[in-house]
Amino acid sequence: MTASPVKNSRPLRRQLLLSHLSVALVGLIMLGIALIATYDLRAKVIGLASESGPMAQASFQLLTGIRHSLASLRGWITLGDPRFLDGWREAWQEEIQPALDRLKNCPRFHAQDCAARSSRELQALLADLRESQWWVQDIVRTPGNEPARLLYNRDVEPSAANLHALLAALFQSEKEQQGDPERKALLAQTAELQDAVSTARLSLRETLGTGGSDHEHGFRESLEFVRSRLGTLAESPLLADEQRSLLLLFQDELEVFVTLAREVIQLRQSDGWNIALRTMVQETDPLADRAMALAVATATQAQTRLEQEILAAQTATAITAWSLLLMIALMLVAACFLSRLQAKAIALPITSLAEATQQLAAGRLRADIPVSADNEIGELTRSFNTLRAAMEEAQEKSRETNILLEKRVRERTMQLEAINRSLSREIVERNQTDHALRESEARLRAMARAIPDLVFVVDEEGCYREILAAGQDRTAVGNTPIRGKLLSEIHAPDMARFFLDIIHRALQTRQIQVAEYELVTASGRRWFESRSAPLDIRFAEPSPITTLHPQGDLFGPPELRRFTAKSAAIVVARDITQRKHAETRLRQAQKMQAIGQLTGGIAHDFNNLLAIIMGNLELLNEQLTTQPELYEMAQQALRATDRGAKLTQRLLAFSRRQPLLAQATDLNKLILGMLELMRRTLGANIRIETALTSDLDQTLVDPAQFENALLNLVINARDAMPQGGRLTLTTTNTLIEEKDGAATPTEMPPGPYVMLAVTDTGVGMTSESLERAFEPFFTTKETGKGSGLGLSMVYGLVKQSNGHITIQSEPGRGTTIRLYLPRIAQSARAVTEPRAADGSIQGRDETILVVEDDAEVRRFAVSALRGLGYKPLQAADAATALRVLETTPRIALLFTDIVMPGEMDGVRLATEAQRRYPGLRVLLTSGYTEHASIDQAELTAAIEILTKPYRKADLGRKLRILLDRDESQS
Amino acid sequence: MVFGLLVAGFIALAHGAETSRPLLPDAETDAMLAAEINAFSRDLERLRRFMGAPRANDLDIGIHDLMPRDLYFQTLTLWEQTDRLSFEILRTRAKPLPTPTGAIGPQDALRRLQDAHEHVRHIMRQLQITDIGGSVEGDGMATLDRFNALLNLNRQLNLLLERHISPSDVYQQVTLAIGYSARLLARYPDAIRIPEEPPFEPDKLPRDVYVRLSECLQGIVRIFDRLGLAVLKIDTRQIDLDRLQPGDVYLIATLIVSQLNFLHTHLGITQPPPQPIYPGLKFPAHTYQRAAILQAQLNQLERFLTPGQAMAPSPASP
Structure with missing residues (x-):
């Protein structure tokens, strides 16, 4: 069914439009009326608020201000308090003038001629009033305010004074006339005249005050008395010429006085006796009255106007309200009527159309609705019919489409389910991967935290890419963040080049590059060992070169930006400073050990040679006593062997191979015992100071050798202080702990030590000298002044005594050498140096067993013993010696070399022999020993040591000491 | 209040008190005024010597070309001062003079000057100074204009008063x-x-x-x-x-x-x-x-x- 063509005319629309327009018209008319009424009302209210009210208020304020000003002015006149003047000024400035300004600002005040005139008149009156009041306040406190008083003070008083002066002169001249009773009467009359003039003067002054008229009569009486008395006096024949002349002057002045007095009285009695009051009464008050009357009139007028405006406003309000109500009612009626009319015309077709729509929705409508009218509703009906037909057709198509759509949905659903399953699997796998990755990262983080090394990544351009581990010691990198910085920004240029070269080598060879280097860090110079390995990943970063987008965008999308990939290496750097130091110390120790072994070996062999030479020379010497020249030559040879023996002695001391007889020693006693010797050695320019700990523990050391060592140190100190200075000897107990390892020699085991410090204020040593200080034959002294074996001997002695030695020195700041010797807990038995009972060194035929592996030496020993008066037996080794001891019970002393081949050396032999034969004396001899020292405390007291090479006399002395020692001592 | 009367004179002048005066030509009046100033000056100098008062130095206050009213007010001041001098010396005081009405002319100044001069002569007579009107040395008034001459006369009179202008x-x-x-x-x-x-x-x-x-x-x-x-x-x-x-x-x-x-x-x-x-x-x-x-x-x-x-x-x- 097709819709009929729509006509251009739309009756229903016109009907609705007219209906609405009529209602709107009624509303507009009503609104217009309401607006007119409201504006009228508004104008009245504004008038009330802005004109009539303020006018009335201003008028009343003006009245108040005028009254205030008058009251203040009167207060000023009568009381003279300056605060009234302030009040007067306030009245004008804060009340009258603002009120006048407000009045002038009221348009209604100027709108009418009469009001304008009133305004101008009021303004002029107020100006006059203010001026008048100003003059009044100005003259109130001036002397001229009361003309009578002014005249009195200025003219009458001087005149009265003149009168008194004339009378005084007259009285004085009369007083000088003596004796005559008539003259006394004249004198009395003069006095009366004086009194009368004074009375008149006082009376006149009284007339100036309040109630002055009461005193006027008294003044006139006094004046009359003065005149009568003056007449009496003038007629007196007793008056002298001079007196008469005075009286004439008095008469003239009296006339002046009277004239002035009359003028005073006249002024006092006039209205103008007080000019301020007169001005106030005659001028100011009338002006104020007029101004106030005008202000009252203005206020009244404003009040009346105000009431009228209020009444008019009330009327306008009522009219407006009623008009609005009426219009509302009319509009309601018209709207109801028109609405009912239109509803009937529109509602019925629409209702039938609604029913048809419901049927259509329910699918029951199969036929078109008849068109009842040729208006918009008819048109709507036709459209509805067209819609119905189209819906039927669309429903058919929709059913077909639904069937096809359901089929496609089923297919798509199956595909999605398959994809979903695949995605689920991928998610599970990815989660597992993520988990593994997190675990790996955690392990890596823990590892990075755990390792003490520096681990970082540096790219091929030398840029720190990542800091994976900074270690606990940040001294190598400092506190400055280095990530993103170049090697050249962190390190010196040569070091930066060195590092970059390592990185490049690692990247080129793809092999780990190991390097050691020394860096200057905040904590000093540190050694590091780095291992640089190439990374399999490359770092990408945006290139500064941009790519132009095909469409002209300068930057383009991110995927088109150019990136540069940089290869990098991971570097693990380890602080090996301690290891390096340890290596250095080890090398030094090994060097010293090697030198020691070398020198020790040489010294040992040389010692044996010397022993043979010395022994034979001595024997030869004995044979040459009868040949002086040869004897002297033999003596020279002996002295040379002595020097050689001393040299080897020192070398052995350095190489820790000298035989030491360690004893419990109190270093304090030893030092104190040497003080005198040290003073003589040092000379007068060097002062010795000691700081010795009172409770210093004992140490185990060979005291004789230690004295030599200390003396060597003192001599070195002296040579370091050619200009004089101070040598300080300090002893203290010290405990080396594990934590002190960094500050002490590494080979020094922790434990208790006795420390002796020898400090001088000398020239000090350079670092190069320090490194070689203990080397034998190293000396900084001039050639011939030092052997270079002093410190070496000290070093060897201390080391052989299980102690340690340190040197602290800087050029120009002196040197401190510290000797650390092991402490012994208990006070060991001190061994006193045995002395021979007498000077004899000859034997008493005692049997001596000589044990010596070197046949030449043994032969010399046997020969020397025989020469000394002993009966010598001999053995080449320990086993033979034990057998000889076993077979020969009378042996009084075992004289054995310490160093012997075989399992048992001299010391062990002595131990065993004394074990088997208690009381057996033992004399050990050696120029070289493997023993660090021989602790005499472990042996009996019947042991002595004789150092090779020895002289025959030395042997005899030692033997006698041992053999003469009491059994109890043994 | 020393010159209260002068003030009153000003005010009365403003009110226009009536007075009758003969009218003279200005030139003749001016000549008479000059002669009167000279005569007044001589008598005043004589009186000054008699009283032993200091002589006032001439002072030009820089005001010239004056109108008759200005001359008149100076003569009025002169009259007031002579009246004051008369009171101080003779204890007598003259009655206030009538004030001219309308435009003030040289005649008014001349009359007021003559009255003041008469005051001085009266004082001189009372003091028995004989050479009234005679020649006096040091007459320097002739060299000045009228106004300044009157000013200097006023200054000199002020020095003769017991109570000076304050x-x-x-x-x-x-x-x-x-x-x-x-x-x-x-x-x-x-x-x-x-x-x-x-x-x-x-x-x-x-x-x-x-x-x-x-x-x-x-x-x-x-x-x-x-x-x-x-x-x-x-x-x-x-x-x-x-x-x-x-x-x-x-x-x-x-x-x-x-x-x-x-x-x-x-x-x-x-x-x-x-x-x-x-x-x-x-x-x-x-x-x-x-x-x-x-x-x-x-x-x-x-x-x-x-x-x-x-x-x-x-x-x-x-």
Whole structure:
């Protein structure tokens, strides 16, 4: 069914439009009326608020201000308090003038001629009033305010004074006339005249005050008395010429006085006796009255106007309200009527159309609705019919489409389910991967935290890419963040080049590059060992070169930006400073050990040679006593062997191979015992100071050798202080702990030590000298002044005594050498140096067993013993010696070399022999020993040591000491 | 109040008290005036010698080309001082003289001078000074113009008085001038007739007052010029201010009053200014302070005036 063509005319629309327009018209008319009424009302209210009210208020304020000003002015006149003047000024400035300004600002005040005139008149009156009041306040406190008083003070008083002066002169001249009773009467009359003039003067002054008229009569009486008395006096024949002349002057002045007095009285009695009051009464008050009357009139007028405006406003309000109500009612009626009319015309077709729509929705409508009218509703009906037909057709198509759509949905659903399953699997796998990755990262983080090394990544351009581990010691990198910085920004240029070269080598060879280097860090110079390995990943970063987008965008999308990939290496750097130091110390120790072994070996062999030479020379010497020249030559040879023996002695001391007889020693006693010797050695320019700990523990050391060592140190100190200075000897107990390892020699085991410090204020040593200080034959002294074996001997002695030695020195700041010797807990038995009972060194035929592996030496020993008066037996080794001891019970002393081949050396032999034969004396001899020292405390007291090479006399002395020692001592 | 009568004379002049006087040609009057000044000067010098009073130094206060009214007011001052001298010496006082009405001419000044001269002659006779009217040495008046000659006579008379012209007298004159100015300002509704007094400034000398009053006088000259009225000429640049005495300040104050009085009469203002009264002891600083009010008034007057137009009385003016 097709819709009929729509006509251009739309009756229903016109009907609705007219209906609405009529209602709107009624509303507009009503609104217009309401607006007119409201504006009228508004104008009245504004008038009330802005004109009539303020006018009335201003008028009343003006009245108040005028009254205030008058009251203040009167207060000023009568009381003279300056605060009234302030009040007067306030009245004008804060009340009258603002009120006048407000009045002038009221348009209604100027709108009418009469009001304008009133305004101008009021303004002029107020100006006059203010001026008048100003003059009044100005003259109130001036002397001229009361003309009578002014005249009195200025003219009458001087005149009265003149009168008194004339009378005084007259009285004085009369007083000088003596004796005559008539003259006394004249004198009395003069006095009366004086009194009368004074009375008149006082009376006149009284007339100036309040109630002055009461005193006027008294003044006139006094004046009359003065005149009568003056007449009496003038007629007196007793008056002298001079007196008469005075009286004439008095008469003239009296006339002046009277004239002035009359003028005073006249002024006092006039209205103008007080000019301020007169001005106030005659001028100011009338002006104020007029101004106030005008202000009252203005206020009244404003009040009346105000009431009228209020009444008019009330009327306008009522009219407006009623008009609005009426219009509302009319509009309601018209709207109801028109609405009912239109509803009937529109509602019925629409209702039938609604029913048809419901049927259509329910699918029951199969036929078109008849068109009842040729208006918009008819048109709507036709459209509805067209819609119905189209819906039927669309429903058919929709059913077909639904069937096809359901089929496609089923297919798509199956595909999605398959994809979903695949995605689920991928998610599970990815989660597992993520988990593994997190675990790996955690392990890596823990590892990075755990390792003490520096681990970082540096790219091929030398840029720190990542800091994976900074270690606990940040001294190598400092506190400055280095990530993103170049090697050249962190390190010196040569070091930066060195590092970059390592990185490049690692990247080129793809092999780990190991390097050691020394860096200057905040904590000093540190050694590091780095291992640089190439990374399999490359770092990408945006290139500064941009790519132009095909469409002209300068930057383009991110995927088109150019990136540069940089290869990098991971570097693990380890602080090996301690290891390096340890290596250095080890090398030094090994060097010293090697030198020691070398020198020790040489010294040992040389010692044996010397022993043979010395022994034979001595024997030869004995044979040459009868040949002086040869004897002297033999003596020279002996002295040379002595020097050689001393040299080897020192070398052995350095190489820790000298035989030491360690004893419990109190270093304090030893030092104190040497003080005198040290003073003589040092000379007068060097002062010795000691700081010795009172409770210093004992140490185990060979005291004789230690004295030599200390003396060597003192001599070195002296040579370091050619200009004089101070040598300080300090002893203290010290405990080396594990934590002190960094500050002490590494080979020094922790434990208790006795420390002796020898400090001088000398020239000090350079670092190069320090490194070689203990080397034998190293000396900084001039050639011939030092052997270079002093410190070496000290070093060897201390080391052989299980102690340690340190040197602290800087050029120009002196040197401190510290000797650390092991402490012994208990006070060991001190061994006193045995002395021979007498000077004899000859034997008493005692049997001596000589044990010596070197046949030449043994032969010399046997020969020397025989020469000394002993009966010598001999053995080449320990086993033979034990057998000889076993077979020969009378042996009084075992004289054995310490160093012997075989399992048992001299010391062990002595131990065993004394074990088997208690009381057996033992004399050990050696120029070289493997023993660090021989602790005499472990042996009996019947042991002595004789150092090779020895002289025959030395042997005899030692033997006698041992053999003469009491059994109890043994 | 020393010169209260002078003030009253000013005011009476403004009121226009009636008097009859013969009219003489101006040239003849001027010659007579010069002769009278000389005669007065000689007698005054004789009297000065008799009294042993110091001689006043001539001082040119820089005011010239004066109008007859200015001469008249100087002769009026002269008369007041001779009357005061008469009272101080003879204890007698003359009755106030009638004040001329209308425009003041040289005849009025001559008459007032003759009256003052008669005062002096009377005193001389009473003091039995015989050579009245004779020749006296040191007659320097002839070299000066009339006005300055009268000024110097006034200065000399002041030295003969027991009570000299004081700052209080100047104060009184300035107050009178304020009254005149207030009356003139009453013609303008928006005018502040008597402005606020400025703060008191101590340590002022007569020269300070003179400077301020001369500024006022210059203001008056400008007002007269705007109104097209003839007025005196003032040039104070050559004045030695350090030689100024209160009497000199008084003279310029009276000049101000005379100008304002003339303006008052010229504009037909009938209401007289308030009569100033003796203000008591005043210092130059007080007068200096009060003169500032006058200066503010004159500034207002000058501002209200339209150049080339006479001041039209406003309906509200008295």
